[in-house]
Amino acid sequence: MSSIDRAGSAREQADALYEMAKASYEQGDIPGALRLWEQVLTILDEAGDLHGKSFTLDVMARVLAGHGERSLALQLWEQVLTILDEIGNKRGVSLTLDHMARILAESGDRPRALELYQQALAIDTELGIAQDQAATLQSMACIIAEQGDTESALALWRKALELMEKIDDVERQAAILLNMADLSTTLKDWTGAVRFGQQALELMERSGNASGQASALARVARAVAQQGDTARALELWQQSVELLEKIGDDRHRLVVLGAMAHTAAERGEIDRAVELWHQRLDLHGKLSDDEGTVSTLRTLAYLLEKQGHFGRAIQLDARALEILERWHDTDRKADVLLALGRRSFQQADFSGALEFWARALEPLKKLGDRDVEAKVLGSMGLAAARAGNVPHALERWQQALDIDEQLGNAERQGQTLCAMAEAAATQGDDPRSLDLWQRALEHHERLGALPVKAAILSAMAPILVRQGEGSRAIRLSQQSLEILDAIGDLHSKAIGLSNTARILLATGGEAAALERWEQALALQDELGDERGKAVSLSNMGALIALRGDASRAQLLWQQALALFERLGDEAGKADVLENVAGLADLQANAFRRRGAWVMMAGEALHREVNELRQAAREERARIGPCHESTRRACPAQAESLRSLTARLAR
Template sequence: MSNDKHSTTGHERTLTQTAATDMLPAGTVLAGRYRINDVIGVGAMGVVYEAHDQQLDVSVAVKLLKPEGGRSQQGSERFRREILLARQVSHPNVVRIHDMGQDGDALFLTMDRVIGRTLKERLAEGPLSVEEAASMGADVAGALAAAHDQDVVHRDLKPANILLDESGRAHVTDFGVARSMRESGLTVAGQIMGTPDYLSPEQVRGEAVDGRSDIYALGLILCEALTGRLPFSGETLEEILAQRSTGRAIDPGKLSVSLPGWMLRILRRCLARDPADRYADAKELVRDLGRGQAGRRVRRRASLGAAAAGVVTLAALLAWQLWPSFPLTDTEPTPTERIAVLPLSVEGEGTASWSGRSLAEAISATLAEQPALELVDSFRVLQLMRNLRLDPEDISPLEIRQLADLLEVSGVVHGRMAGDPERVQVELYLSDARGERVARTQERFGADTPVADAPRLARTLFSALDAAEPAHEPTIHSGYPEAMLAYDRGLEHLLLGNSVAAIPVLETAVETDPEFVLAWSRLASAYADAGRQEAAIEAAEEALGRLQGQEGRQVLWALAQHARLVGAMEEARETLEQLVADYPNDMEARVALGELKGDMGEFDRAREQLEAVTARDATHPRAWFLLGKFAIISGNPGLAAEDYLVRALVVQNRVGGPQGRGEVLNALGIAHEHLGELELAGDYYRSAVDLRDEAGDKRGLAASLSNLARLEMISGHFDSARASINRALEISQALGDTEGLADLYTELGLLEEERGDYATALSQFREALRLYRRMGRSHAVAQSEDNVAFAYLMLGEYDNAGVFANNALDYFRNQQNPRGEMGTLQTLGQLHLARGEWEAAIRSLLTALEISREGGQPFSEAAVEGSLAEVAYHQGRIAVALDGYRQAMAILDDMDDVRGMAEFSLRNAELLQWLGRSAEAEEYLARAESWLERGGNHAQLAHLARLQGRFDQASDHAERTGSGVEQLKVALARLSAQPGQSTEKAARLVRQAEQLGHLPLHLEARTLLARSQYLAGELEAAERTVRRSLRAPVGLTPWRDNWKFQLLQMRIAEARGDQSAAEQAREAMRDEHQRLMRGLSPEYQAAFVAAAVSWVAEGSGNDIQAP
């Protein structure tokens, strides 16, 4: 660096004479060689200057690392990497790096000086022409191909990193965040580097990248260069992020600039969400851009010639304006037309508003019979227009464009009906995605016949859409105005989610015209929604019968509907798969197939089917919702909450109404509830209740009230929970909603379970199971079987519990459903515990614990931790049990799970009492009592009263649970507190425990029997009881109170004068005490010894000692 006095006082300055935060002024000399002339640009890592190399007498560009970066080892390393990587890439369209230098602490590099400007600066003036964009894109793709050949990924391609020279040639620069695909030391999956606006989906998600990420970035740049905008939209950050993270770009054909077909296909391939669907090689992209330019020149000459000759047909014009189809390769298919049909406006005395809706639906159904076309479901179109409050009587080109954008369609069919009581004239228009009309047709009909003659109208559209007429046109509509009017009214009710109100008017429609197939089909769905299964089957059979001898899409739909209603799920699946195969562009068929697979528990296959829909139609709210729903059910609520349901909400915020938003918010509540985020879940549920109430969505309102009730149960507000459930039950009963009733019976069962009334809970669960079986809901059946199993477990009916739990476990494992498996394993773990099968209990619970942790489900994790602690307590691993209970309580501490905190406080208090830590146990009992004041769980209240010695109150609560186990626990506690009771009472309790099959209680009863026999002087009887008890069942490891049998054994031997046997028993007892006290603090050990000393009335202080 020059320190010549003349240069600092003249026109030169050295770097050290420039403040660290300043731009270098003209005249500054770097490393004694490079004289700064001007600033070219400023980047994230440094400033680029135009400079003169005084040694070689040439103009160069100098990139100087920012001062704060220069002090960073990471920044220096990134700077060095840039030059090393850039030097590997040699190509005319890559800016050549000369050298790297250092001036003091400052790092810089020198490179070719490209005279011109950045693409970013050029785009500020406006979009490029197609020829300019294609030329620029080919230059950049060539540079990327050269980099990729050297296994180098740029990773930060953007307009600011593309330089345009004076001739218009593009040069790629700035490899500052590039990396070698052969090296992994500098970046790994999970790190995000690069400029956010041009990142590929995999970069946004922090996943590993390769050259296809650069191709995605180039696709974005080409789109921006051609249209003046990036292909993303959204008013909120969450909408934009959702699109960024998934790569769900707006189709370039729907942006404001009309682009040729070859360019649209290039853009779509570059911007494919899945890297596997993009160009695998940038060289192929170079070829397609070059061929596209040549093809465009040929096409332009041909089009002009044809226009001059006056032979451009409407179909050819439409094909050019909507989806130009100049082939890039011989095998690439022509893009599918995606069409929406809007309700027609009506004018004149002889028409009515219902005619416009019904005719639109009839036209849409006819068009949908052509497999090459993709029709947006007419019901979805009506819902969107209703939510946007768009009036078909006065719809503008701007509103048509808005609908096209929201529905992501390439064409919109709309029009008007006008006439008098005798004649009706129908005009149809086909508009492109920009709202510009590209085709028009006109027909006249008798006033009563336009809907029946919909196929005739549709035929004129097939030619405009360059599609052949379908081979099949089943008759599904009515020619009777009265029937169509009733049908339209029914449709209005269905749009509001009110199936019950829709039923009578749809019945009127089919009574007026018994041949009205679509009305029969809608009626079958309404009956099914209302829980009238037999009526639904009959209506579906009516629809199917009237399609006998016909073929086509509607016939397959009717077959699938009937099969599903009668519970023939495999037949329904086969039919829907045939429908999808014959009509690959029928997105509603794909959604129905995905939903069916999900309801059958085939969650992976359901996800594949539904994601295929969202890949084609990123605004399909039902598909996103179902993806979220099945993610939750299959044990991945995090994926639902953070991905699928966020997208569903984004779509609903744009195109939906209160009903759709309420449905998604309700599902978000469920997801967050499973994640243990109860406050957030409650907020979602309450918002869903308000929206569904506003929308008049009675069925949805009942579901959200039921979910809210569940949270109220968890927090111990049982009265509020019951009020919510009762309100939901009234709604579902009024609607005749079988599925809703089944769900509510489940919630009622859970409420009674939470209250500790297991007999009533069992009754509710069994009713839910009956309804789910009738509906063929396999997953719900398995979940109900687990609920029934748990109720039987709590009632002490272990054989029944085992049958239902194992049925549920088999289903969940066959369906690879970890969440369902986790819940059932908890039930089985507690069943094994009750039977004294410690090792089996531990295996089940450890598997459940692993699943709960992997799935991020803290409630389940806490429950399993507590169950494992209980096993440890029964086994006599006391330190482990104490730690487990406290771990469970720590997990629940911030989650307001009153019942859970009370449960583990009581269990911990019981263990502390057993240890002799009475004062500490009282603290936990006081906490539990304060929590239980919010709402009475009979089992927990019985437990609390039992530990407090209030045996009458404990007995009352235990009786109200309906559980023989709870009642036996109270009886054992009462007898334990009164050691002078007769041996007959103890013997009776032993028989009760044996009948129940609860081994820990059976052993506890035997200790009391042996003690009472010993105290009564019945030494032989006491010895028999002790020997039988110490002969543990196969697989039973030591029990926590085995030492009591050994103590009694020692005392009996002493009474008989058998000192050898007494000493043997004493040693065994001491070994057992050593085991029990392992890991306990000295204070806990001393407390246990003191408690053990007082267990038998006679003194035994010399026999029990702390280790």
């Protein structure tokens, strides 16, 4: 057999093995493919086929690099360089240097990568291949930009741009300009980003590249949004979306729709933002992208929650939960259950909140997240208390307290003790409430939390009154005032003065109580606290009426009523009307007791009482549940007013 025949036979054998290796690679058998390519190399080596050998080595290097074996890939490319240099294939040398530089840059060896790019650029310049020169300049610019030398990077991109302008390669010019726009965006140079993006857009329009136009529009939109013109940005993004829809690029359309939705939400265009997120949901479904669906469902639910649409937010999170349960994604499942509990709580569905939070406890325990577990138990305690199930609330709070003691979370322990104390008081269990308040007090004393200590002392006082310990109650109220005075918390001091007045009144100190309310009124006037003033005036009026000075009481109530009117505080107005009605009732009864000759005057006053009470009922009916929530917001002051009204009625 002649040498030519042997060479032909070897080439055929090498070609057959190469195709087998290629098939193995496509089937995912990378080791098998590499073994076959090594056999190809042996045959080509024996045949002296340098071209075939360099080609096969290059293929193997690319495969190895793509699967993380960068060091081996670089070794093979070194062999390729030797062969190409030997056979005089300068362009092959340039392209191989480019591959090696890219791998080195990805590995973090930027200096060595730049050296190789520089060698490739010298060859490209010698050969006069403008496209290769421009590509190498762009690669160098990207590395230099990452190193922070933005001026040098821009200079290289400009050189690349000039080369492409000379040969009128419109699309490469546009690609370079988009790189320059991206660098400007990184530098927060929004003016530059807009300028380069607009230039790229014009070139893409000239070439008829719809995908490139959409990309350029998205970049310009982002920069314009950062400049503050969000309306214009939304217009540009919309143009990008329409182009992407036209060419069927759903994945990039998802990205642009997300940017639009966020911007619309920031502008307060919530309905538009919701619609855009729904468009994203449809695309995720079309692409069978469950991961994206979960992400978008959660974002949309969050947006709706912020707008108070808790029911719709719950529906969306429930859909996300179904997907996560199929995946057994414990971590994110816990997050969704926590959100569902929070949203149920926000719409006063306390039983729903308890159910979701109870389900969240299991994945949280699997994750070992004791801190979040304690928070959830605390929230469950609050939900149970709001639902009226105080024993269950106390049980959950105790569990939270036990965990926080193990974690050493002193601040949260104090908060939980306070919540438990308040709950025990609502059950009428004053001894337990007092014990819990005492523990909370000692806890916050150790923490040095003076404002909380003052609040606890104030909360303990009315319980002590009910327990017959009036003197101690007054002493604690006074201690609370002294703390607030020392830390300069004047707003809390005004409330403390009002609470102290209530304690003094309950223990028989009417004159002292009136003095405290007068002090509170003066402080509230100084602070501009109109609601506080109105409450103090109403309370003072009730006490003064009780002491027999009806005229002064009426004057104080008129002032209180005017303030509540101005504040739009319907609950406060109703309270004042109740007090006025109570006084009128007392006056009517007094007339009746004085004999028949004043019977008509007494009947007239009773009609006035009925009218006043009807007005109060109408106020309460009109404001509905808001009245009770207002009472809860300021329990000590509201309770004081109710107790005084009750005394007037007697």
